[in-house]
Amino acid sequence: MLRAEVDVRLPDLHLRLDLRVDDGEVVALLGPNGAGKTTTLRAIAGLRPLDGGRVELDGRVLDEPASRTFVPPEQRPVGVVFQDHLLFPHLSALDNVAFGLRARGLRRRAARAAAHAWLERMGLAGVAGARPRTLSGGEAQRVALARALAVEPRLLLLDEPLAALDAGTRVRVRSDLRRHLADFPGGRLLVTHDPLDAIVLADRLVILEGGRVTQTGTPAEVTARPASRYVAQLVGVNVLFGTASGRHTVRLDTGGELTLADALPAAEVAIALRPQAIALHTHRPDGSPRNAWPAVVADVEADRDRVRVTLEGPVQATAEVTPAAMAQLDLVPGARVWASAKAVDLVAYPR
Amino acid sequence: MSRAAPRTDRRAAARPPRALVPLAALTVGFLVLPLVALLQRAPWSDLTELVRRPIVTDALRLSLVSAAVATGLSLLGGVPLAWVLARSRLPGLSVLRALATLPVVLPPVVGGAALLFAFGRRGLVGEPLEDATGFVLPFSIWGVIAANTFVALPFLVLTVESGLRAVDTRYEEAAATLGAGRWTVLRRVTLPQAAPSIVAGAVLCFARALGEFGATVTFAGNLQGRTQTMPLAVFVALESDRDAAVALSLVLVAVSLAVLVPLRDRWLRA
Amino acid sequence: MTLRPARPLLAACALPLVLAACGGSTGDAAPSGDGAPERTVTVFAAASLTDAFADVAAAFEDEHPGVTVELSFAGSSALREQVLDGAPADVVATADEAVMADLVDEGAVGEPVAFATNRLQLAVPAGNPAGVGGLDDLGRGDLVIGLCAAGVPCGDLARRVLDGAGVEPAPDTEEPNVRALLAKVEAGELDAGLVYATDVRAAGDAVEAVDVPVGEEGTTRYPIAAVADAPHPRAADAFVAFVTTPAARDVLADHGFGPP
Numbered sequence: 001m002l003r004a005e006v007d008v009r010l011p012d013l014h015l016r017l018d019l020r021v022d023d024g025e026v027v028a029l030l031g032p033n034g035a036g037k038t039t040t041l042r043a044i045a046g047l048r049p050l051d052g053g054r055v056e057l058d059g060r061v062l063d064e065p066a067s068r069t070f071v072p073p074e075q076r077p078v079g080v081v082f083q084d085h086l087l088f089p090h091l092s093a094l095d096n097v098a099f100g101l102r103a104r105g106l107r108r109r110a111a112r113a114a115a116h117a118w119l120e121r122m123g124l125a126g127v128a129g130a131r132p133r134t135l136s137g138g139e140a141q142r143v144a145l146a147r148a149l150a151v152e153p154r155l156l157l158l159d160e161p162l163a164a165l166d167a168g169t170r171v172r173v174r175s176d177l178r179r180h181l182a183d184f185p186g187g188r189l190l191v192t193h194d195p196l197d198a199i200v201l202a203d204r205l206v207i208l209e210g211g212r213v214t215q216t217g218t219p220a221e222v223t224a225r226p227a228s229r230y231v232a233q234l235v236g237v238n239v240l241f242g243t244a245s246g247r248h249t250v251r252l253d254t255g256g257e258l259t260l261a262d263a264l265p266a267a268e269v270a271i272a273l274r275p276q277a278i279a280l281h282t283h284r285p286d287g288s289p290r291n292a293w294p295a296v297v298a299d300v301e302a303d304r305d306r307v308r309v310t311l312e313g314p315v316q317a318t319a320e321v322t323p324a325a326m327a328q329l330d331l332v333p334g335a336r337v338w339a340s341a342k343a344v345d346l347v348a349y350p351r
Numbered sequence: 352m353s354r355a356a357p358r359t360d361r362r363a364a365a366r367p368p369r370a371l372v373p374l375a376a377l378t379v380g381f382l383v384l385p386l387v388a389l390l391q392r393a394p395w396s397d398l399t400e401l402v403r404r405p406i407v408t409d410a411l412r413l414s415l416v417s418a419a420v421a422t423g424l425s426l427l428g429g430v431p432l433a434w435v436l437a438r439s440r441l442p443g444l445s446v447l448r449a450l451a452t453l454p455v456v457l458p459p460v461v462g463g464a465a466l467l468f469a470f471g472r473r474g475l476v477g478e479p480l481e482d483a484t485g486f487v488l489p490f491s492i493w494g495v496i497a498a499n500t501f502v503a504l505p506f507l508v509l510t511v512e513s514g515l516r517a518v519d520t521r522y523e524e525a526a527a528t529l530g531a532g533r534w535t536v537l538r539r540v541t542l543p544q545a546a547p548s549i550v551a552g553a554v555l556c557f558a559r560a561l562g563e564f565g566a567t568v569t570f571a572g573n574l575q576g577r578t579q580t581m582p583l584a585v586f587v588a589l590e591s592d593r594d595a596a597v598a599l600s601l602v603l604v605a606v607s608l609a610v611l612v613p614l615r616d617r618w619l620r621a
Numbered sequence: 622m623t624l625r626p627a628r629p630l631l632a633a634c635a636l637p638l639v640l641a642a643c644g645g646s647t648g649d650a651a652p653s654g655d656g657a658p659e660r661t662v663t664v665f666a667a668a669s670l671t672d673a674f675a676d677v678a679a680a681f682e683d684e685h686p687g688v689t690v691e692l693s694f695a696g697s698s699a700l701r702e703q704v705l706d707g708a709p710a711d712v713v714a715t716a717d718e719a720v721m722a723d724l725v726d727e728g729a730v731g732e733p734v735a736f737a738t739n740r741l742q743l744a745v746p747a748g749n750p751a752g753v754g755g756l757d758d759l760g761r762g763d764l765v766i767g768l769c770a771a772g773v774p775c776g777d778l779a780r781r782v783l784d785g786a787g788v789e790p791a792p793d794t795e796e797p798n799v800r801a802l803l804a805k806v807e808a809g810e811l812d813a814g815l816v817y818a819t820d821v822r823a824a825g826d827a828v829e830a831v832d833v834p835v836g837e838e839g840t841t842r843y844p845i846a847a848v849a850d851a852p853h854p855r856a857a858d859a860f861v862a863f864v865t866t867p868a869a870r871d872v873l874a875d876h877g878f879g880p881p
Binding site for chain 3: 473568
């Protein structure tokens, strides 16, 4: 089990987070570029010493500046799969996988035999003798995984494992990766900026923004109740922040007022509103929607059969409409429209 | 992986700009003409007899042995030095690099004189050395090797240093996470990737040592069979026996080509 | 192929011809016989004449104002090769008559004149650290001995002397010219070396001479001659004549040379 209190001072970022990864758990560290995800991973691997805090794996302290304890990476039972796989270019796939075993003293024949078994498990026995530059992106990444697993680490770290792959390969490798990760008994920490990777592969998400954790939870929890703009944007949901002004009404930080169907759970709330639940009109609408507000179109983005319209006004949100609606309403940046949302479509949760 | 390139692209890329051709031709002419003149002057009928004379065989043996040993010593000391220059973050590294490569710009005779001041019989190290052990570095083959190493080592250091810089340190990090200690990383990850530059450096070093004259004659002296390398033998023969001088020169050219041509590919790839 | 590329090619080929026409190193040659003044005379001299000829040249320049002497020193056999290769020398002075005879045979020089003699001496570093006593010591393997290379007059002379004394030399180096040999003795790198008396005198306190009998075989006569087809023939003749005058002989004697 990994217990880490990470404190790292970078030139333009102060990284402070607490992280826990249990055996058998897959945790995804998700965040925008520059949030400190890779630095966290490197600190746990021992490639970068902490400035404060500690890293503890299975009860053994690997890094603790206060007690001047530092275990170098080669002595940590931590395996790493790197973003560009970093397979040694001068060795075959087999020798790459055998590398860690040989570094730990295993004789060449035994190491190669074990490596062969790992490659077979990954379905890569056919490329055992190939040099890394002749492998496809997906094959290389799987060899890198086999290489890290071959030394049987207690913790597996994966740094943006699918980032270097093209879209089509990524889908296939993602599901392969999910299968192979499932077989690993120890804890697995995955660093990524792609929410799909996180949602598909992880049991638990830790959202890292600007060096701090802004939200943790299961993929379902996080996507249903995004606690920050970043996550909301990631999952394609609008999140609106406000203060309760009644049992069912919220005064938003941006000025508007919304009425919800359910009673509010707290005084300070975040409200999730799907873009598909916002309707646009040329005039103030009649009918059942409790919530209607005037808005100005800030941006229009067409995507095959859907159009995403960014709205500004008392409610900052993105709406999704059909191309026909766009034409009918003449939705161009600067256009004035009325937007509405049903009270039942608003979900509030504590901020 | 598809590797097919359209054939028209390849053809277009191979044709050089027009102005380059006469310049290149002149340059090749300039380099090849002395060689042609040498061949033209060669005493072909006596050649086989000449190259079997002791003055030639002694000089060739000495040249090859001393250049080879100098290259070996340069590898032994130069690769670690190159590593320090490429990787460490000590202060004053640029000064160290300048000192290590000084022999490249120093006239070889000056280098030989400096070696005398250091390792000669009245030298800083040479005098106590002789007093203590009776060992005299100049006038021996070790003097030749010392002179050769002094002038040729910097070429190896420069080449290997740039080769090491080109090795991605991320591979070394990956190796560390797999459990490799620093020595294993050096042995199995860094050096294999720097291998082409090490080979190129060794070739450069050997070639420079083979042709070394000024430092050798100043420091090691000139005695057939003991310190008279090929370049020295040519120099002396030029004044007394021109034919022997030409024969010696041809042998040296042949040996150099034999060393350089097979390793041409490695050189290009580094 | 169109004609356009030919022009740069032609220009490139013409360049060396133009340079050659401007003249290599024989730039300021005045053709002999038209009476125009000659301003330089190039003298090629044996290495052992290095210091002496500098003074002789100065004295010559005093007597012939407006003329500059250009001196070039090398081992005598190197001088022979340079002159035979067509080097732009006006005068050549060698350290032995055999080398000069070669040049005469090739028709490269005019009538040579002997102008000085030199004697071989056994030189040791100041203080004689190895305790060298005589010519026999030059056969000892435990000493570091130097001779001039065979073919260089100093070297041939040394071998004749040693032969006459019945000594089999064990040299550790054979230097290409006598000054290089002297330098090593001066520096203390060699325990002993056979050089000229003039070299011993030139080295001053740094070198001592050990008294050994060298006799007739250890003495050499220095000839000087004007080079045939010299660029400055009248200056050449003037210099050759000057070197045999009593004034020049005094200068040479100051440096340790004997009369011819």
